[in-house]
Amino acid sequence: GAVVSQHPSWVICKSGTSVKIECRSLDFQATTMFWYRQFPKQSLMLMATSNEGSKATYEQGVEKDKFLINHASLTLSTLTVTSAHPEDSSFYICSARRTSEFNEQFFGPGTRLTVL
Amino acid sequence: GQNIDQPTEMTATEGAIVQINCTYQTSGFNGLFWYQQHAGEAPTFLSYNVLDGLEEKGRFSSFLSRSKGYSYLLLKELQMKDSASYLCAVMDSNYQLIWGAGTKLIIKP
Numbered sequence: 001g002a003v004v005s006q007h008p009s010w011v012i013c014k015s016g017t018s019v020k021i022e023c024r025s026l027d028f029q030a031t032t033m034f035w036y037r038q039f040p041k042q043s044l045m046l047m048a049t050s051n052e053g054s055k056a057t058y059e060q061g062v063e064k065d066k067f068l069i070n071h072a073s074l075t076l077s078t079l080t081v082t083s084a085h086p087e088d089s090s091f092y093i094c095s096a097r098r099t100s101e102f103n104e105q106f107f108g109p110g111t112r113l114t115v116l
Numbered sequence: 117g118q119n120i121d122q123p124t125e126m127t128a129t130e131g132a133i134v135q136i137n138c139t140y141q142t143s144g145f146n147g148l149f150w151y152q153q154h155a156g157e158a159p160t161f162l163s164y165n166v167l168d169g170l171e172e173k174g175r176f177s178s179f180l181s182r183s184k185g186y187s188y189l190l191l192k193e194l195q196m197k198d199s200a201s202y203l204c205a206v207m208d209s210n211y212q213l214i215w216g217a218g219t220k221l222i223i224k225p
Contacts, residue, residue: 034213043203043217044159093158103147103164103207110158 003027004096006108013084014116020080021111023094030096033077034105035069038091050077084115118142120216122204127222128194136189136202136219144209150178150189151203153218159203162189191221199223 003026013019023033031052036044048069049057056069068080077096081088091112095105119141128134140148147166151159165171165180165187177190189202204216 044215046212046215049212091156097211103166103211104149104161105213107151107158107160110156112156 002098002104002106004030004094004106004108006092006094006111008111009109010112010114012114012116015085016083018080018082019084019113020078021092021094021113023077023079023096023108025075025096025106028096028098028106029074030077030098031074032097033071034095034097035067035077035079036093036095038093038110044093047079081113084113086115089113089115118206118208118214120204120206120214122202122216122219124217125220125222127224128191130194130196130223130225132194133190133192134194134221136191136204136221138187138189138204138216140185140187140204140206140214140216142206142208142214145182146207146209146211148178148180148187149205149207149213150176150187151205153201153203155200162202194223196223196225 005024007022033050035047038044047062050069050071052071052074058064071077091110093110094108097105122138150162153159163178170179175192180187201218201220203218205213
């Protein structure tokens, strides 16, 4: 159990367009999901914490109007990169925490975004 | 502030043993995690320590000393496929993961 999926696995888009990334917990309920960004040869950087049914909590320096997060159900959170620019090109990874447990996070496989 | 320190890069030989250290200073402690991450892939869970001592799982072991703010990941009988980055992460009092920058492990034949 504890499988998290992300869709799409990779996406290439033109500058100025918006891209939506989905994160799903397939076999468990996740009250909380986390969105990370990772640039090459760097560690994970937490962008925001997404709680089902409420507004996401964004980390300092992350623009909430540019990175829209929606966590409408206990198994789905979406991250929309609006008006994407080449500097938004990165590896976006989500993780989910079981409703009943506070420790382990289960990671999705990641989404590689390239903005031309 | 909160801080996780681990070496940037380590090199070891196939078949040998390597120890990757991690020291931390965080606001609260709800456990320490080690993850393995191959290039271009998401992290995969290796171990979780919340009590002092050694946790062994096959070729991998993880040790924790809460009083010293210290952990290590021990990899035995190294294989070429163990070449990856190893991430140390501490869960703070708010149950948020604080991540180290990762240690890139290079295995040589």
